[in-house]
Amino acid sequence: MASLLAVDPLVQEYRTFFSLFDWSVVQRWQAQRSACFGSHGHPLTAYLKAFLVRTKEGLRYAKQVRDFLLKHPLLIIELGFHLPT
Numbered sequence: 001m002a003s004l005l006a007v008d009p010l011v012q013e014y015r016t017f018f019s020l021f022d023w024s025v026v027q028r029w030q031a032q033r034s035a036c037f038g039s040h041g042h043p044l045t046a047y048l049k050a051f052l053v054r055t056k057e058g059l060r061y062a063k064q065v066r067d068f069l070l071k072h073p074l075l076i077i078e079l080g081f082h083l084p085t
Contacts, residue, residue: 004074011078017056018049046080053079 005011023045030044053075054065069076077083 005078008074010072011074014049014053014075014078017052042081049079050081 026045026048050065050069053059053068057068059065059068
């Protein structure tokens with residue numbers, strides 16, 4: 001799977017875009033919160049990255065984001081959402 005992520009142009013575009021942000025702040029905040037309240041599904045960074053995709057792509061509605069991500073399943077993995085096993 002890693003090799004597919006490495007060659008997908010959209011994943012590479014967003015990987016470069018996301019590298020501009022300091023995600024350690026969010027990860028530290030989530031780690032502190034998780035210690036008190038437990039984990040609740042997907043990482044917060046996945047949701048924040050999805051919001052950035054929504055903004056960058058000019059998607060106004062949640063359904064548009066969903067449809068966009070369904071067309072680009074490797075991006076879902078890159079965002080950090082947990083896949084069902």
